[in-house]
Amino acid sequence: MAKLQTSAAAQSSIQTSPVSHQEKTVTIPRALAEQAAHGLNDLAGFVQHASTIKDTVFRLLGDCDPLIARQLIILDDLIAKADDINGFDLATALWELPEAAAQSDSEAA
Numbered sequence: 001m002a003k004l005q006t007s008a009a010a011q012s013s014i015q016t017s018p019v020s021h022q023e024k025t026v027t028i029p030r031a032l033a034e035q036a037a038h039g040l041n042d043l044a045g046f047v048q049h050a051s052t053i054k055d056t057v058f059r060l061l062g063d064c065d066p067l068i069a070r071q072l073i074i075l076d077d078l079i080a081k082a083d084d085i086n087g088f089d090l091a092t093a094l095w096e097l098p099e100a101a102a103q104s105d106s107e108a109a
Contacts, residue, residue, distance in 0.1 A: 030098065037094035044087030050079050 054075050061068060 033094050033097060037091040040085070040087040040094070041091040042087075043082055043085060044091065047079055047082045047087070050075060050082075054079065 054072055057068075057072060058064075064072075
């Protein structure tokens with residue numbers, strides 16, 4: 001899992017530890033981190049709505065056509081994969097980066 005860091009200078013970085021165990025830091029603009037947070041938040045919202053739709057269709061159709069049932073199973077698989085991303089948690093972590101960096105910088109001063 002990547003560790004997320006930022007500086008108070010409105011920069012965000014993602015620090016990863018590759019297989020070689022050498023740490024590398026990549027700095028990305030704050031706007032990109034915010035865009036990623038919005039996208040992850042939207043993805044998590046999609047998961048909630050898609051799951052509700054799938055459950056409702058299963059209830060309404062009961063013994064539906066096998067083709068429809070297969071499509072709902074595919075939708076359920078996509079929902080599970082999207083849910084595994086933990087969009088809400090990652091979005092929250094990205095949004096909290098600047099605040100954490102500012103607090104860290106003020107404690108260091």
